[in-house]
Amino acid sequence: MYIKIVILLLTVSAVSGLPGLCDQTPRQAKVLTPSENNYFRLTIDTKNSSVYGLAQTYVLILESYEKVRPFRWFMITVEDASVDNNTMNFDYRSVDVGSLKTLDTNRLARYSERCYNSVENSDNSEKLRVEVHWVSPKENIQNKDQTVRLRAMVAENEEVWYVGDDLTLVLKKDDSKPLDQLPTTPLEKCYLCSEARYEVVFQGQWSRMLHPHQYPSKPDENEYSHMIGASHAYDYTLWKPDDNASPGLKTLAETANVTELEREIINAMSLEGGTRTLIRGKRRRHPYMSEPSDSIFRVDRIHHMFSVVVAIKPSPDWFLGVTRFELCTKLGWLEESTIPLYPWDAGVRDGISYESPTSVTTPVDAISRVAFGSFDKQSPFYQLNLNDMKPFAYLHVERLAVYPLKEDCEKEPTDEGDQEQENEAENLEEHIEEPVVQALSDNARNVCAVTKWSEWSQCMPYTGACGPGTQVRTRDKISNVNLHSQVDVEENPEVCRQSYNSGLTEFQECFVDCSDN
Structure with missing residues (x-):
């Protein structure tokens, strides 16, 4: 009996791995x-x-x-x-x-x-x-x-x-930096006493030459959706790996329609948090997918990050983008950066390839990388790891201007050993040569002022290249403005209260004639 028990224990150990190798x-x-x-x-x-x-x-x-x-x-x-x-x-x-x-x-x-x-x-x-x-x-x-x-x-x-x-x-x-790692770490608080204006450019790279495996058989149907995103605060998330996609992102990933996600961004606009500027770039279809899609946006000490997404079509629910890209650093606003983009899976539709039949994912999965290194030969990423893959696009962000603020700003708490770095940051802000708002003069006073309305944007059809759509125009709030400067002065305090969406963004219906396409 004793021998039989020993044999049984050794058998269990060999199968389960407990204990011993x-x-x-x-x-x-x-x-x-x-x-x-x-x-x-x-x-x-x-x-x-x-x-x-x-x-x-x-x-x-x-x-x-x-x-x-x-x-x-x-x-x-x-x-x-x-x-x-x-x-x-x-x-x-x-x-x-x-x-x-x-x-x-x-x-x-x-x-x-x-x-x-x-x-x-x-x-x-x-x-x-x-x-x-x-x-x-x-x-x-x-x-x-x-x-x-x-x-x-x-x-x-x-x-x-x-x-x-x-x-x-x-x-x-491997502890080396991931290919698409962002250059800065998200900060809960930004202590820069200034605002900044940026340009973000999406440059597509998806092509048969760079991504030959299972490339779509009908390239004329290939497209990138509008680039859609926002500058935002630390408390806001447009999308995040391991989280479920919002209804707007779900619609974008499935259909390339940005309308719902755009509304989510606008509804989150607020002075105290949420989003500040809607980022929207042009839709790019074959054969013009290599042409850039760009947008201008503003950031401040509250809204010091930005996030963007671009859907890939055809695909089950794949998209490109960055999330929580931090622009605030101890030495000032980030000057510029370029990072490669690789596909993400929104987790809402099942499908192995660009053109494969899809079905609703039940239950819904979290956002994750597409199945790199897939074991299915029908996948574009069969046995292909991230380090072996060519980027599907590049995203370039560049600072255009910095606008110092003369109001009292909360300073970042520093140790005595960080004093030299703090002085360097302050000196950088004092010698910025970018053009700033000319309202900073002796007779400036704190009023509710906004810039003139921008021109109406190009009409963006809800689906396809023509038909009904929307266009947008925007203006920005300016504090401590000189009443003699070239701005529209709005005495209605509602424009500056609680939300950027109150009087700073307008939409109107439009139509693109299909006979012109």
């Missing part, structure tokens, strides 16, 4: 000690074989050095590199080390029943090469420096089998 000794082995002079190797198909990116797909290659030495049996295991045979009472499932996928077309591999996170041979045939896919871990909050070990065993026959350095890979998480 996976025992990769071949089931058929008559010799329990691995051989020396290994003729086999385990490699990973990546530019840097010592690091891995988060949530990426990699190809593991198990092969023979010599064609005259095939192997019959194998096992590959992925595990926490900090765990060894002397570590007791651990559970593989408590640490994210990614997962192995058996995708070889010859069906040479299967999921192991002996060990957790392992694959093994599915038959006894002679093999010279086997490919297995490994999906790397997602971000691990508890262990941000997760190191992973990939370990293989190869057996030529019942008496000759191998493990060791050539069959082991140890990978650390």
Whole structure:
């Protein structure tokens, strides 16, 4: 009875991974000690074989050095590199080390029943090469420096089998900056005593040459939607990874119609938070998708961030954009920056490719990257990781002007050691040579003043290239204005109270004649 209990415990340990490492000794082995002079190797198909990116797909290659030495049996295991045979009472499932996928077309591999996170041979045939896919871990909050070990065993026959350095890979998480990481970190408060005007330019790059796999068969139907977004406060979010898409973003991602998202932005306009400026750039259709789409917007110490989105069509619900792009820094307003853009999935429709049939995602998923490294050959991103992908667009933001404020501004609390940096920032603001509002004179007083109305924007059809649509015009509030300057002075205090949407933005219906297109 005692012997039977011991055997049962060892069996449970081998299957679940608690405790001890996976025992990769071949089931058929008559010799329990691995051989020396290994003729086999385990490699990973990546530019840097010592690091891995988060949530990426990699190809593991198990092969023979010599064609005259095939192997019959194998096992590959992925595990926490900090765990060894002397570590007791651990559970593989408590640490994210990614997962192995058996995708070889010859069906040479299967999921192991002996060990957790392992694959093994599915038959006894002679093999010279086997490919297995490994999906790397997602971000691990508890262990941000997760190191992973990939370990293989190869057996030529019942008496000759191998493990060791050539069959082991140890990978650390890649800490290099992501390709599309924003240049600044979001700040809860901005202490700059000024406002700024920016231009944002969306430059499309999506093309058959740069993105050939599963490129749409009818390129004449390709398009980028209007660029839509806002400058906004810290408390506002237009979209965010791992959050559900708003109704407006859902409509944009599904149909490329910006009307609902535009209304959401306008309804959130406020002096104390929310949004300030509506950002809207032109829609770009084939063959003019490489032409830029641009917009001008304003920021201030309350509304010091901006976010934008652009839908990709055709696609299930994919879009490009940036979220919570911080423009306020300790040295002043950010001068300029350019970042590449890669597709995001709104999580509202299922579909594997640009033109594949879609269905409503039930339940709705959170916003996430598109399925990079997909295991479906119909996907444009089949076995394609972010670092291997060409950008679908570039976004360039550039500061055009800075407008210092003469009102009392709350200063950023600093330590004595930060005094030099604070003085440098103040000196920068004092010597700005950009043209500023000429209302800052001795006879200026605090009145409710606004700039003249802008021209009506181009008519933007609700759908397609023609038909009914809307156009917009805007004006800005100016504080402490000189009554003799070239501005419209509005004595009605409602214009400056509570919301930027009160008297500063106007819409009107319009129509584009279809016969002109």
